[in-house]
Amino acid sequence: MADNMFIEEQCEKCINDVNDRHPHIKRNNNRIRRCWKRRTKLEIWLIIFGGIISLTVLAVIIALIITSPRKDTICMSAECIRASSRIMDHINSSVDPCDDFYQFACGAWLKSTVIPADRSSVNQFTILRDEVEVILKNALEKESSEDISAIKKTKDLYNSCLNLTAMEEQGTQPLVESLLSLGGWPILQPAWNESTFDLVQILAKLKSHKIDPIINLFVGIDLKDSSSRSIYIDQPNFGMPGRRYYLRDRDDIMVQAYEKYGIEMSINLGADQATAKNDIKEIVDFEFLLANISVAAEDRRDNEILYNPSSIGDLMANYSKFEWFEYIKQVFEIDGVGLNITLDEVIINRAPQYFDKLFILLERTPARILANYVLFRLVLERAPLLTNIFRDILVDYHKVISGINVARDRFRTCVGYVKDTVYLGVNRLYIDDVFGKDSKTRAQDMIDNLRSAFNELLDELNWMDEPTRKLAREKVKHIDSQIGYLDSILDDSFLNFSYENRTYDALKYYENFEANQNRVVVASLKILRTPISIRAPSYLNAATVNAFYSPQRNAIIFPAGILQPPFYHKHFPRALNYGGIGVVIGHEITHGFDDSGRQYDKDGNLLQWWTDDVIDRFKEKTKCIVDQYSNYIIKETGMHINGINTQGENIADNGGLKQSYKAYRRDVEKYGDEPQLPGLKYNNDQLFFINFAQIWCTNMRAQGFINQILTGVHSPGRYRVIGSLQNSKDFAKAFSCPVDSYMNPDHKCCVW
Numbered sequence: 001m002a003d004n005m006f007i008e009e010q011c012e013k014c015i016n017d018v019n020d021r022h023p024h025i026k027r028n029n030n031r032i033r034r035c036w037k038r039r040t041k042l043e044i045w046l047i048i049f050g051g052i053i054s055l056t057v058l059a060v061i062i063a064l065i066i067t068s069p070r071k072d073t074i075c076m077s078a079e080c081i082r083a084s085s086r087i088m089d090h091i092n093s094s095v096d097p098c099d100d101f102y103q104f105a106c107g108a109w110l111k112s113t114v115i116p117a118d119r120s121s122v123n124q125f126t127i128l129r130d131e132v133e134v135i136l137k138n139a140l141e142k143e144s145s146e147d148i149s150a151i152k153k154t155k156d157l158y159n160s161c162l163n164l165t166a167m168e169e170q171g172t173q174p175l176v177e178s179l180l181s182l183g184g185w186p187i188l189q190p191a192w193n194e195s196t197f198d199l200v201q202i203l204a205k206l207k208s209h210k211i212d213p214i215i216n217l218f219v220g221i222d223l224k225d226s227s228s229r230s231i232y233i234d235q236p237n238f239g240m241p242g243r244r245y246y247l248r249d250r251d252d253i254m255v256q257a258y259e260k261y262g263i264e265m266s267i268n269l270g271a272d273q274a275t276a277k278n279d280i281k282e283i284v285d286f287e288f289l290l291a292n293i294s295v296a297a298e299d300r301r302d303n304e305i306l307y308n309p310s311s312i313g314d315l316m317a318n319y320s321k322f323e324w325f326e327y328i329k330q331v332f333e334i335d336g337v338g339l340n341i342t343l344d345e346v347i348i349n350r351a352p353q354y355f356d357k358l359f360i361l362l363e364r365t366p367a368r369i370l371a372n373y374v375l376f377r378l379v380l381e382r383a384p385l386l387t388n389i390f391r392d393i394l395v396d397y398h399k400v401i402s403g404i405n406v407a408r409d410r411f412r413t414c415v416g417y418v419k420d421t422v423y424l425g426v427n428r429l430y431i432d433d434v435f436g437k438d439s440k441t442r443a444q445d446m447i448d449n450l451r452s453a454f455n456e457l458l459d460e461l462n463w464m465d466e467p468t469r470k471l472a473r474e475k476v477k478h479i480d481s482q483i484g485y486l487d488s489i490l491d492d493s494f495l496n497f498s499y500e501n502r503t504y505d506a507l508k509y510y511e512n513f514e515a516n517q518n519r520v521v522v523a524s525l526k527i528l529r530t531p532i533s534i535r536a537p538s539y540l541n542a543a544t545v546n547a548f549y550s551p552q553r554n555a556i557i558f559p560a561g562i563l564q565p566p567f568y569h570k571h572f573p574r575a576l577n578y579g580g581i582g583v584v585i586g587h588e589i590t591h592g593f594d595d596s597g598r599q600y601d602k603d604g605n606l607l608q609w610w611t612d613d614v615i616d617r618f619k620e621k622t623k624c625i626v627d628q629y630s631n632y633i634i635k636e637t638g639m640h641i642n643g644i645n646t647q648g649e650n651i652a653d654n655g656g657l658k659q660s661y662k663a664y665r666r667d668v669e670k671y672g673d674e675p676q677l678p679g680l681k682y683n684n685d686q687l688f689f690i691n692f693a694q695i696w697c698t699n700m701r702a703q704g705f706i707n708q709i710l711t712g713v714h715s716p717g718r719y720r721v722i723g724s725l726q727n728s729k730d731f732a733k734a735f736s737c738p739v740d741s742y743m744n745p746d747h748k749c750c751v752w
Helices: 002-016 022-038 041-067 078-090 101-112 124-141 149-162 164-170 173-181 199-208 243-247 253-268 273-293 312-318 324-331 352-363 367-385 388-401 410-421 423-434 438-460 466-478 492-498 509-529 574-591 612-630 647-671 684-695 702-711 717-726 729-734
Strands: 121-123 216-222 225-234 308-311 346-349 480-484 548-550 555-559 698-700
Touching: 078 101, 078 684, 101 684, 101 717, 121 124, 124 149, 124 410, 124 423, 149 410, 149 423, 149 492, 149 509, 164 388, 164 509, 173 367, 173 509, 199 324, 199 367, 199 509, 216 509, 225 509, 243 253, 243 273, 243 702, 253 273, 253 367, 253 388, 273 352, 273 367, 308 312, 312 324, 312 346, 367 388, 367 509, 388 702, 410 423, 423 492, 438 466, 438 480, 438 574, 438 647, 548 574, 555 574, 574 647, 574 684, 612 647, 612 717, 647 684, 647 717, 684 717, 684 729, 698 702, 698 717
Parallel strands: 225 346, 480 555
Antiparallel strands: 121 698, 216 225, 308 346, 548 555
């Protein structure tokens, strides 16, 4: 190119010598001839070739100007450029979208993204949570003389969690003292005397530590009267992640890792090695028996079956081998609760099949094993709060159970703890740093649009009769929405009052933790007699990257943490926002009408408000979803998705996608199409589905898949995308997928 430029310059000089006066034309023509004669043939050909290239380039530029979209049809804002870059970084364009949309939308990201050593998986949620944790770390570690009292206390708790030196100095003493206050852990006490063991008393005391090893007792909104609260009893959770882990062989590698973890904890607390091995084996054996008399999650989806009210007096008559009245009375006598309980108090039994067998098991189990087990559950929760050795052996356990190879950065553990424990103060720090008030308004507008879209879908249903449809519209109308954060956290006086009775010692993290657990228990029990305002704000933790639906409050909840890219940005094109947070909003609305949520009316009461015929037709529709997802096999494990346990989430995924796309198209019809993203060949309809899919791009370890299948209610990310889109006619149209291609099967499932 440089040589051509030189030749052009020489000719231009030659040409510039031409005089524009007419009397000299002939003479100048002669000079031009002499100029050409001095050129070599090579130079002449180069000049001609250069001219041809110049004309060709000019023609191409003109063609591009004619055929390319006008400048005003391309969004060139910073957010659009970032969004376009993110989308391109995820996509594997060598995959046909109609063959495997998940690999198309996520393929490049799946190859380039490494699962962090301290995680069992990585996806958009974990990435955003990590970002939120860094924001909170900076806010919590920033010194400011202007901090109000509540913020100072929040930072004190955080700093006590960071203080590993103080934990090493305290050693095991805090936990050992807790165990002694509960009668002592037999594993650590050769002279333990079973004659002093009182199961009722120790269970009531453990409740104050927020430990429910055998009976899960709690106060909650009465499912059939959302204006009041009741006492519930239920089967407990277990030491391993879920009940189905106890259906594995006793010598399974995960079970053995759990047993080894218990042995090593016991030894580091001071147990004799032989005693630790023997007693922990007995503990795990007992827990296997306990788990196997519990009811599977698949059989606990009908809330009507779980609602069994009776007085304490009747409960004692039904289960005479346990002192129910004494146990419940002692629980409500915990310091700070102080509620009077009588034999007439109504108890709602959520697990009669479990309790039918529990007391037979307890009767034939030696007192030493029972004492060892219930206190083992406290040790599981508290040992990681002690010295580094306990956190190290926890990592060894997680290597087997979840594939995690290292402990999380300490600041992340501590940010996570204070975020969940003193969330009002943490939320204030988060909101002050990142969240704009206008995001609330924009999110509410989208919710209103999604609500209208759901009503349109109701009109299209051929399996719902008109009386039920009318009540469904009423329920949609009454769905409350809570967005971003509680306004009260911006009130200094409210925050200081909320933390008025709290003090945290920077050198005593264990004691701070215990005090917080006790405070949670007291508050959760004390509300039994407190009047309920259905429209009062629910638990809204602004720094949470998630979204929720509460059936008892008929409310959808969207914390500030999820109102950020790739889910939402105020400067995103609508296609991305509807494909992101729009689908999430639709998902939560649909939860009010999934197999569980549809059992509650507009006021949050458990009530059959559908006709029998409609229920039967709904069950036929949901069976299609159950069967579809049950047929998906996770290649990393060879296991099938549990279509029964995941049906509620799968129904919500499918319904949310359909609602959001309908709402998006309504916006386009109302306001017109928007500029496209730069550098992408996909139209906005296609970008809606691409953004939806990329939200669920997930890399997961095999152990993570096992845990999700055994205990989870969500399908793995790949099948949240594949399952929903295979059922979507809108998707098939947007990408022109042939009928019976993998992404456009002829047979589709549709509930909402």
